[in-house]
Amino acid sequence: MKNSFIKISLYATFLFLITNCATKNNNTIINSDKDSFTKDTVVYIAPNKSDKKTFFKDSDKETNWVDSIYNKMPLREKIGQLFMISAYSNKDSVHTNQINALVQDYKVGGVIFFQGGPVRQAKLTNLYQSKAKVPLFVGIDAEWGLGMRLDSTYRYPWNMTLGAIKDLSLIENVGRNMANENKRIGIHFNFAPVLDINTNPKNPIIGNRSFGEDKVNVSDKAIALMKGVQSQGVFSTGKHFPGHGDTSTDSHYALPLVNFSKDRLELVELYPYKRIFNEGLASVMVAHLNIPSLEPIPNIPSSASYNVVTNLLQKELGFEGLIFTDGLAMKGASNFKGPGDLEIAVLLAGNDILLCPENVPVAVQKLEVAYNDGIITEERLAHSVKKILHYKFKIGLNNYKPINMANIYDDLNPSQNDALHYKLYENAITVLKNEKEILPIKNLDQKIAYVKLGEDVNSDFVTTLKKYTEVTEVANTNIDSLNNELNKYDLVIIGFHKVNKTWEKQNFTDTELVRLQEIAKHNKVILDIFTKPYSLLPITNFDDIEGLVVSYQNSDISQIVSAELLFGAISAKGKLPVSINTSFNVNDGLTTEKINRLGFTKPENVGMNPLILSKIDAIAQKAIDGKMTPGMQVLVARKGSVIFQKSYGSQTYDNTRKVTNSDLYDVASISKMISTLPNVMQLYDNEKVNLDTKLKDMVPLFAKTNKENITFKDLLTHYAGLQAWIPFYKATLDSEGKPSAKYYRRVAESDFSTKVADGLFIRNDYHDTIMKIIADSPLSLKKEYRYSDFTFIILKEYLERKTHKKLEELSQQNFYSTLGMNNTLYNPLDKFDRSNIAPTEIDNYFRHQVIQGYVHDMAAAMEGGVAGHAGIFSNAMDVAKMMQLFLQKGNYGNKQYFSEQTFDAFNTCYYADKGVQRGLGFDKRIAEKGPTCACVSPSSFGHTGFTGDIAWVDPETEIVYVFLSNRTYPEVINDENKLAKGKIREDIQQIIQDAIIK
Numbered sequence: 001m002k003n004s005f006i007k008i009s010l011y012a013t014f015l016f017l018i019t020n021c022a023t024k025n026n027n028t029i030i031n032s033d034k035d036s037f038t039k040d041t042v043v044y045i046a047p048n049k050s051d052k053k054t055f056f057k058d059s060d061k062e063t064n065w066v067d068s069i070y071n072k073m074p075l076r077e078k079i080g081q082l083f084m085i086s087a088y089s090n091k092d093s094v095h096t097n098q099i100n101a102l103v104q105d106y107k108v109g110g111v112i113f114f115q116g117g118p119v120r121q122a123k124l125t126n127l128y129q130s131k132a133k134v135p136l137f138v139g140i141d142a143e144w145g146l147g148m149r150l151d152s153t154y155r156y157p158w159n160m161t162l163g164a165i166k167d168l169s170l171i172e173n174v175g176r177n178m179a180n181e182n183k184r185i186g187i188h189f190n191f192a193p194v195l196d197i198n199t200n201p202k203n204p205i206i207g208n209r210s211f212g213e214d215k216v217n218v219s220d221k222a223i224a225l226m227k228g229v230q231s232q233g234v235f236s237t238g239k240h241f242p243g244h245g246d247t248s249t250d251s252h253y254a255l256p257l258v259n260f261s262k263d264r265l266e267l268v269e270l271y272p273y274k275r276i277f278n279e280g281l282a283s284v285m286v287a288h289l290n291i292p293s294l295e296p297i298p299n300i301p302s303s304a305s306y307n308v309v310t311n312l313l314q315k316e317l318g319f320e321g322l323i324f325t326d327g328l329a330m331k332g333a334s335n336f337k338g339p340g341d342l343e344i345a346v347l348l349a350g351n352d353i354l355l356c357p358e359n360v361p362v363a364v365q366k367l368e369v370a371y372n373d374g375i376i377t378e379e380r381l382a383h384s385v386k387k388i389l390h391y392k393f394k395i396g397l398n399n400y401k402p403i404n405m406a407n408i409y410d411d412l413n414p415s416q417n418d419a420l421h422y423k424l425y426e427n428a429i430t431v432l433k434n435e436k437e438i439l440p441i442k443n444l445d446q447k448i449a450y451v452k453l454g455e456d457v458n459s460d461f462v463t464t465l466k467k468y469t470e471v472t473e474v475a476n477t478n479i480d481s482l483n484n485e486l487n488k489y490d491l492v493i494i495g496f497h498k499v500n501k502t503w504e505k506q507n508f509t510d511t512e513l514v515r516l517q518e519i520a521k522h523n524k525v526i527l528d529i530f531t532k533p534y535s536l537l538p539i540t541n542f543d544d545i546e547g548l549v550v551s552y553q554n555s556d557i558s559q560i561v562s563a564e565l566l567f568g569a570i571s572a573k574g575k576l577p578v579s580i581n582t583s584f585n586v587n588d589g590l591t592t593e594k595i596n597r598l599g600f601t602k603p604e605n606v607g608m609n610p611l612i613l614s615k616i617d618a619i620a621q622k623a624i625d626g627k628m629t630p631g632m633q634v635l636v637a638r639k640g641s642v643i644f645q646k647s648y649g650s651q652t653y654d655n656t657r658k659v660t661n662s663d664l665y666d667v668a669s670i671s672k673m674i675s676t677l678p679n680v681m682q683l684y685d686n687e688k689v690n691l692d693t694k695l696k697d698m699v700p701l702f703a704k705t706n707k708e709n710i711t712f713k714d715l716l717t718h719y720a721g722l723q724a725w726i727p728f729y730k731a732t733l734d735s736e737g738k739p740s741a742k743y744y745r746r747v748a749e750s751d752f753s754t755k756v757a758d759g760l761f762i763r764n765d766y767h768d769t770i771m772k773i774i775a776d777s778p779l780s781l782k783k784e785y786r787y788s789d790f791t792f793i794i795l796k797e798y799l800e801r802k803t804h805k806k807l808e809e810l811s812q813q814n815f816y817s818t819l820g821m822n823n824t825l826y827n828p829l830d831k832f833d834r835s836n837i838a839p840t841e842i843d844n845y846f847r848h849q850v851i852q853g854y855v856h857d858m859a860a861a862m863e864g865g866v867a868g869h870a871g872i873f874s875n876a877m878d879v880a881k882m883m884q885l886f887l888q889k890g891n892y893g894n895k896q897y898f899s900e901q902t903f904d905a906f907n908t909c910y911y912a913d914k915g916v917q918r919g920l921g922f923d924k925r926i927a928e929k930g931p932t933c934a935c936v937s938p939s940s941f942g943h944t945g946f947t948g949d950i951a952w953v954d955p956e957t958e959i960v961y962v963f964l965s966n967r968t969y970p971e972v973i974n975d976e977n978k979l980a981k982g983k984i985r986e987d988i989q990q991i992i993q994d995a996i997i998k
């Protein structure tokens with residue numbers, strides 16, 4: 001690779017001789033526009049070795065290998081090394097045979113794969129490599145991962161999305177992942193990063209492929225991506241030299257004009273190349289561009305310009321790596337010269353590898369003639385071929401091994417990819433407007449509507465929005481009627497969802513622009529666009545839009561993360577990588593407040609092993625197969641983010657209705673912890689009650705009874721000696737075991753309006769009877785722990801007397817409405833369809849019907865479905881919110897519901913020395929005895945429910961665990977509680993603990 005002198009052609013019809021043009025060394029450059037070449041005495045001077053840092057040093061072993069291979073090659077094999085040909089894994093055997101022939105007969109040096117699949121491509125790679133005398137380079141144009149070209153592979157965000165991220169380590173991680181996926185299927189070159197600075201919003205071919213319009217940002221991101229790729233032993237190819245970002249023509253179809261001065265090119269387009277060369281970029285792809293300031297002869301593509309490829313790229317910028325042409329079948333090149341003549345021109349311009357030629361046999365033949373005629377000298381040929389061989393050695397092709405075909409799909413799609421993807425969007429999504437701090441949405445008690453624009457899917461966005469609060473989808477084709485409907489709402493979220501394909505049009509239609517304008521004019525609006533930021537260009541006035549969010553792409557993860565941002569589970573960090581007219585400038589981006597609501601991510605991001613967590617599936621299936629429960633919901637959160645949320649089985653054993661994450665379950669005694677208890681904690685926090693308050697002072701009914709001196713502390717720790725329960729319902733049955741007409745009516749009447757079940761109403765005054773029975777019940781003679789439902793039945797009475805509000809009203813106003821627990825309530829049939837509620841039992845002893853949507857507990861049913869100890873219906877997501885509030889010691893969404901001191905008081909075991917593992921209302925771990933595995937910490941707490949539930953928090957590991965089921969279905973007579981005996985909930989909890997990465 002010393003300086004060499006290579007004869008260069010003159011064109012037959014006319015000759016342009018230009019000296020001292022775009023060169024530091026006063027070399028002579030010859031160019032023209034005809035197809036035929038003749039021998040001439042004008043010389044090509046190869047670039048000198050630069051004084052820049054050398055990143056790819058040649059060892060003696062490497063040089064010896066290169067020389068030994070080169071010296072044994074006949075001319076055709078040397079010429080063949082210059083070609084990298086197009087290959088597909090989604091074509092038929094005809095195509096495969098054609099590639100085989102080019103490898104065997106023309107000794108091509110490499111293949112670049114396009115569309116297909118990873119397993120098919122790996123098989124073909126092994127096949128083609130087996131036919132090659134010198135192992136092939138394998139390349140792929142995978143700018144955002146293999147998913148750009150191959151099915152069943154991972155697709156990372158577009159470069160423009162990455163351009164919004166300030167944390168360069170994340171970009172480097174993308175490069176590492178991409179490289180490892182490339183290596184797994186035998187790829188040596190990834191034609192990335194794109195170094196084009198997209199200063200033209202109407203650029204038809206770059207756009208989202210660019211990191212943006214700021215040269216520093218583009219350079220930073222490109223260098224980070226390149227470092228990640230090359231750190232794993234894959235070569236990066238920077239493109240499209242000298243810069244394709246400010247063109248209005250697609251070089252696939254014509255030759256784009258870049259009509260800027262040399263000074264401008266130096267200042268902008270060449271800036272990232274100068275920087276990345278100093279960081280060790282392995283290779284460069286030269287674009288097909290018409291750049292008069294660099295190549296004065298009209299219509300010569302930059303790829304065929306000696307001024308561009310040799311004088312500028314190699315001499316001025318000192319680039320010593322491999323130089324690829326862009327695809328030679330592209331019209332920007334092929335319109336210049338035909339097969340063979342084009343390859344001669346680009347080789348003489350200084351390129352090393354001729355990419356995607358149209359006709360290899362013709363090109364090889366013409367190159368052989370040019371060589372024999374002295375147009376291409378041995379020195380010129382050796383310069384590129386030996387460089388190619390050096391890079392083959394560096395990538396390990398001197399010791400080639402076939403691709404291992406086992407587990408390719410799994411290896412290419414590890415769960416870590418999604419974990420990184422979450423982080424990328426958490427750092428990319430950009431807030432451009434936030435008037436009156438509309439973001440994050442803090443008030444969950446307001447009415448929120450969602451309106452969709454665009455034709456693509458939006459399900460993950462809407463589903464995640466609804467996990468935070470009640471959001472109503474509003475759709476109407478008529479703008480006037482739509483606005484009339486939206487008048488009912490306090491806030492409108494507009495999602496603009498366009499198909500996630502970079503070359504598809506992603507603009508608002510005229511109709512959508514009018515609709516957006518009209519909605520914004522009459523409503524408080526947050527606009528969230530799931531597409532390129534350039535789609536905002538037609539909007540000339542953003543005054544009526546209070547909140548503006550750019551989410552960049554319409555992927556499932558971008559939708560989930562964007563919803564998180566809207567509700568404050570994460571803060572906004574992204575910076576706009578391009579400008580939007582005069583409305584928003586490059587690098588604009590507001591920071592929003594992070595409030596401690598539950599978010600969503602992948603296990604790896606919170607130090608959990610997803611493979612271990614996946615074992616939950618087998619435990620859940622064991623429970624279903626063993627008829628321990630027909631179905632269940634399981635949720636795991638850690639460090640403020642839900643990392644596992646799945647539903648299993650069906651609502652009943654006939655499998656007619658699969659369980660979904662939004663279905664409601666009767667949570668039984670968990671009602672105590674998530675309804676009655678937090679309301680009591682607020683009264684304690686406000687000093688309305690203390691640990692020593694007597695029951696007679698809380699509920700006058702208990703004065704002058706054997707319970708009058710029970711303290712608040714003893715009551716809540718179940719250390720008061722109360723009976724466990726009383727089957728109140730039995731006293732209301734007739735001799736046949738049916739509800740007695742003395743106590744019930746089939747149709748509601750004025751004195752019988754308390755609904756127990758379908759067609760069953762109890763006397764309104766029976767509540768007083770229940771309370772009198774409790775007041776008169778005996779106490780244990782020995783003061784010892786005895787779990788009792790009476791505790792929370794009494795506390796409901798206390799709460800309602802003290803506050804003059806019903807328990808259901810207290811829980812809704814004090815907690816559920818502001819926590820966004822819109823799926824948590826008593827008597828769910830007032831709001832939800834029965835099919836969305838798991839049945840708990842076929843009752844043949846009291847109500848004599850399927851219990852679905854009515855509380856399972858008999859005493860709670862006799863209270864009209866609202867009791868202190870039971871009655872709440874919810875789903876795992878809503879229960880997790882309350883548990884997260886407890887984990888955060890009374891704070892959620894930056895709202896303090898009760899003090900940390902109050903929480904600590906309630907989570908204390910006051911009678912631990914007596915063997916009582918209870919806080920005030922909270923259950924605690926009892927080693928080897930349940931309700932948890934022994935693996936959780938002593939500071940952990942929670943509660944279980946008779947219907948087969950557990951909600952548990954471990955402060956030491958910051959884990960929230962919720963398990964909901966209807967194990968009582970179809971009946972609980974002679975109950976075996978197989979779910980408890982099978983230790984299903986405990987085994988799942990053990991898996992969760994085991995999944996923590998130590």
